[in-house]
Amino acid sequence: MIYLDNAATTAPCPEAVDAMDAALRQTWGNPSSVHAAGLAARTLLTDARAAVARSLGVRRETEGHILFTGCGTEADSLAVRGAVYAKRRPEKNGSRGVILTTDSEHPAVEEAMRLLEADGFTVCRVPTRGGALDLDFVRAHAAGVILASFMLVNNESGALYDVRGAFDAVHAASPDAVTHTDAVQAFGKVRISPAVLGADLLSVSAHKIGGPKGVGALYVSAATLRAKRLSPILPGGGQEEGFRSGTENVPGIAGFAAACRRLTAHFTEDAAAIAAVRARLLDGIAPLGSAVRVNLPAVPTDAIFSLTVPGIRSETLLNFFSARGICVSAGSACAARARHVSRAMLAFGLTEDEADSTIRVSLAPQNTAADADAFCAALADACATLQRKERRG
Numbered sequence: 531m532i533y534l535d536n537a538a539t540t541a542p543c544p545e546a547v548d549a550m551d552a553a554l555r556q557t558w559g560n561p562s563s564v565h566a567a568g569l570a571a572r573t574l575l576t577d578a579r580a581a582v583a584r585s586l587g588v589r590r591e592t593e594g595h596i597l598f599t600g601c602g603t604e605a606d607s608l609a610v611r612g613a614v615y616a617k618r619r620p621e622k623n624g625s626r627g628v629i630l631t632t633d634s635e636h637p638a639v640e641e642a643m644r645l646l647e648a649d650g651f652t653v654c655r656v657p658t659r660g661g662a663l664d665l666d667f668v669r670a671h672a673a674g675v676i677l678a679s680f681m682l683v684n685n686e687s688g689a690l691y692d693v694r695g696a697f698d699a700v701h702a703a704s705p706d707a708v709t710h711t712d713a714v715q716a717f718g719k720v721r722i723s724p725a726v727l728g729a730d731l732l733s734v735s736a737h738k739i740g741g742p743k744g745v746g747a748l749y750v751s752a753a754t755l756r757a758k759r760l761s762p763i764l765p766g767g768g769q770e771e772g773f774r775s776g777t778e779n780v781p782g783i784a785g786f787a788a789a790c791r792r793l794t795a796h797f798t799e800d801a802a803a804i805a806a807v808r809a810r811l812l813d814g815i816a817p818l819g820s821a822v823r824v825n826l827p828a829v830p831t832d833a834i835f836s837l838t839v840p841g842i843r844s845e846t847l848l849n850f851f852s853a854r855g856i857c858v859s860a861g862s863a864c865a866a867r868a869r870h871v872s873r874a875m876l877a878f879g880l881t882e883d884e885a886d887s888t889i890r891v892s893l894a895p896q897n898t899a900a901d902a903d904a905f906c907a908a909l910a911d912a913c914a915t916l917q918r919k920e921r922r923g
């Protein structure tokens with residue numbers, strides 16, 4: 531199998547598997563218990579928090595805290611809904627407050643925004659045409675903002691958004707606005723620092739970096755905690771400093787921490803490996819000329835790109851690749867009857883037809899030159915056979 535769908539999920543790294551195995555066998559205590567078994571689990575969590583923080587460039591606890599969640603989606607929801615509901619917000623001019631986000635967020639943020647809209651908040655979506663955050667739009671809508679949530683790397687186009695510039699623009703007009711970035715796809719692909727980004731809140735997910743599924747984390751800056759600008763969305767026993775009740779997934783967190791330690795130790799060589807495979811892919815695609823268009827954003831990240839193959843539905847392409855043992859994903863998800871065209875790629879500037887003929891290739895450090903060559907050969911085959919068939923049809 532040639533796996534080029536690493537933005538969907540990554541294979542767990544051996545370090546994560548070993549750490550999870552050890553935690554399941556040896557550190558199975560409840561971290562909230564006061565006895566020795568509980569203390570061992572609590573110690574594991576403390577070490578894991580430090581490992582996740584370090585992988586995010588957070589060196590000191592005085593800068594901020596890591597809260598473990600059940601996934602990246604939950605970290606996003608805790609950030610967005612937790613920040614908005616932390617204060618009582620009476621209605622003014624028919625709105626409970628203005629929230630800025632982008633028009634190409636992952637559903638984890640977009641669907642939380644829709645709930646907030648239904649609850650009386652005004653949500654302004656910043657255009658991301660060509661894969662760039664429209665900073666003029668941000669400036670024009672920056673007054674009275676209570677929360678700005680902009681993803682760092684788009685999960686479909688691979689665009690790296692100028693989140694720092696956008697947060698600066700928001701703060702110039704609304705100094706009290708809480709800032710959040712969904713860094714789930716940026717994690718492991720670009721060097722992240724919440725302080726450099728100006729992010730009060732930042733979400734990540736373990737399974738995008740060689741950790742297990744079902745574990746995420748939210749970085750919360752110390753200033754945000756001090757000013758009580760985050761409220762829990764899952765009440766209960768008060769775990770994770772009261773922000774996320776529920777007994778922690780200790781083995782999952784152990785695997786997450788191991789993946790973070792691996793990432794911190796190998797970031798530079800991982801990035802070089804990904805860049806080399808990407809370059810080989812783009813070199814291999816180039817001879818196909820206008821039969822294939824790579825949708826390059828303003829500032830791309832090496833690990834994710836999307837390509838449009840005019841005249842071939844992405845579903846047909848996925849099946850074609852799948853028959854050759856190659857896993858990629860669609861820029862659009864096609865349900866049996868309804869046609870759901872990718873919001874992110876429409877926001878990028880593609881037409882519905884183009885978005886419906888778009889696939890995403892996403893890389894991890896283990897991908898090889900041979901993977902790239904196999905993909906390019908299959909793509910050339912697809913163009914030669916399927917495009918001709920479409921034309922005849």
Ligand code: PLP
Pocket residue numbers: 537538601602603604606636638681683684685712714715735736737744745746
């Ligand atoms: N945010 C982005 C940008 C993502 O790509 C994903 C997952 O694909 C998520 C959030 C959700 O993460 P999880 O699968 O851990 O819930």
